[in-house]
Amino acid sequence: MANAAPRLTDTAEATGARAQFAGIPLWAAFVPLLALVAALTAGAAGGVWLVALSLLLGAAIMAAVVHAETLAHYLGEPYGTLVLAFAVTVIECSLIVSIMLSEGSSAQALARDTLMAAIMLTINGFVGICLLAGGGRHHTQGYTRSGVSVGLAMLATLAVLTLVLPNFTTSARGPYYSTSQLLFVALVSLIIYASFVVAQTIRHRDFFLFDLSTSDEDEDDGIDHHEPVARRTALLAGALMLPALVAVVLLAKALSPTIEATVSDAGLPRAVVGIIIAALVLAPEGFAALRAARANRVQTSLNLSIGSALATIGLTIPAVAITALVLGLDLQLGLGPSHMVLLGLTLLVSSLTLSTGRTNMMLGVVHLVLFASYLFLSLEP
Numbered sequence: 094m095a096n097a098a099p100r101l102t103d104t105a106e107a108t109g110a111r112a113q114f115a116g117i118p119l120w121a122a123f124v125p126l127l128a129l130v131a132a133l134t135a136g137a138a139g140g141v142w143l144v145a146l147s148l149l150l151g152a153a154i155m156a157a158v159v160h161a162e163t164l165a166h167y168l169g170e171p172y173g174t175l176v177l178a179f180a181v182t183v184i185e186c187s188l189i190v191s192i193m194l195s196e197g198s199s200a201q202a203l204a205r206d207t208l209m210a211a212i213m214l215t216i217n218g219f220v221g222i223c224l225l226a227g228g229g230r231h232h233t234q235g236y237t238r239s240g241v242s243v244g245l246a247m248l249a250t251l252a253v254l255t256l257v258l259p260n261f262t263t264s265a266r267g268p269y270y271s272t273s274q275l276l277f278v279a280l281v282s283l284i285i286y287a288s289f290v291v292a293q294t295i296r297h298r299d300f301f302l303f304d305l306s307t308s309d310e311d312e313d314d315g316i317d318h319h320e321p322v323a324r325r326t327a328l329l330a331g332a333l334m335l336p337a338l339v340a341v342v343l344l345a346k347a348l349s350p351t352i353e354a355t356v357s358d359a360g361l362p363r364a365v366v367g368i369i370i371a372a373l374v375l376a377p378e379g380f381a382a383l384r385a386a387r388a389n390r391v392q393t394s395l396n397l398s399i400g401s402a403l404a405t406i407g408l409t410i411p412a413v414a415i416t417a418l419v420l421g422l423d424l425q426l427g428l429g430p431s432h433m434v435l436l437g438l439t440l441l442v443s444s445l446t447l448s449t450g451r452t453n454m455m456l457g458v459v460h461l462v463l464f465a466s467y468l469f470l471s472l473e474p
Contacts, residue, residue, distance in 0.1 A: 115325055115329050116323055117333065120152075122329070122333060124156040125160075125333050126333075128337070128341075128344060129339060129340040132339075133343065146348060150341065150373065153340040154341055154377050155380070158384070160333050160334035161330075161334055162384065164176060164334060166322050171240075171301040171400075174393055175290065175396075176331075177381060177397065178397060180334065180335065180338055181338055181374065181401065181404075182408050184338050184342045185211075185374045185409070187342070189203060189409060194416065194420070200422075205427070208255065208406055208409060209428060209432055210372070211371055211406075212436065213435070215378070215398045216248070216399070218464045219378070219382050219401075220394070220398050220457070221460030222461065223386035223457070224452045224454065225461065227391050228455075228456075232453065233451050233453050234386070234391040235392075235452075237301065237303050238448065238449070238450045240297070240301040241447045241448075244399035245440070245443055245444055245447065248406075251286075251406040251410075252440065254278055255278055256426060257427070257437075260433070268427020268428070269425060270426060275417070278414070279411040279415070282406055282407045283407060283411050285403075293400070301396050303392035349366065349370060352369050352370070362471065362474060364471055365471060368471060382397040391452055435463065435466060435470070439463055442459060442463060443460075446459060
């Protein structure tokens with residue numbers, strides 16, 4: 094089985110070839126710390142400071158991608174993608190909980206909007222872009238169907254239990270779960286995600302790997318085969334990835350008042366704020382998935398996308414459920430009719446497009462159309 098991770102970004106290689114610190118591009122070693130300091134000291138963002146924070150946010154995202162791919166190359170698949178997905182989701186979950194603690198009842202739909210945005214971003218946005226970019230460069234790409242099928246089955250179960258079923262229960266009014274139902278769904282979410290992690294890393298690791306030697310493509314497939322990453326470099330990358338991800342979240346939170354004001358002034362629905370912040374937080378995974386697809390590692394792209402969606406639900410629901418129960422909040426989880434239809438269509442289409450073991454550009458277009466439909470209906474409900 095091929096255990097190589099996606100190659101480091103061309104930009105990182107070009108920039109860091111001459112200036113490196115322990116095998117890490119100097120800019121990637123410096124940016125996370127600078128961005129974290131700026132995020133911790135950021136006050137009201139405006140004018141030049143707003144531009145500076147935005148630039149630092151973009152740099153922190155790229156640095157996180159570089160460190161994640163370095164770590165992935167050292168650990169091998171699927172451990173590298175799991176580390177990135179888990180780290181981003183834990184920090185995203187912490188952001189949601191902190192907003193719930195500060196805003197109280199006004200944030201009762203935040204978890205629902207964030208979960209829906211994360212699913213649409215990963216399964217339609219990221220997958221669509223990866224299939225389109227990978228197909229444009231390599232025509233068709235292969236992956237192992239077993240792991241993708243398992244991931245989609247688990248995702249469909251979690252998505253329906255958390256975002257659809259609350260609309261049809263009778264113990265609580267409207268799109269809400271009762272206390273016992275909420276605790277049950279939180280427990281089930283943890284069990285399913287833990288099962289996925291065990292399957293991905295121990296029990297059925299081969300389900301999430303693809304051997305390119307079995308591919309019918311030419312031997313010169315455009316993959317950049319790197320020398321093994323030194324242990325010291327991997328440890329440094331892991332240590333720097335955490336502040337980079339924390340900086341992304343904190344900078345997104347610092348910029349959120351400006352985003353909220355802009356959205357409000359434009360007369361757009363409040364849910365658009367959640368979409369923007371989710372896109373910023375999940376950006377490192379999106380860039381990593383795109384680079385993997387362009388390097389003919391679409392298996393890694395799918396592992397990241399599906400794993401991120403599963404982690405978002407599996408870790409966020411238990412955390413926000415406990416927070417809501419402690420604060421006495423009504424946690425609104427049920428989706429509206431249009432978003433329920435889009436979620437069901439996404440799960441159905443994904444089960445068809447990702448069932449053959451081969452991808453191409455046409456499949457990417459289908460997923461991107463679904464993502465565009467979600468964005469349009471969020472702007473124009």
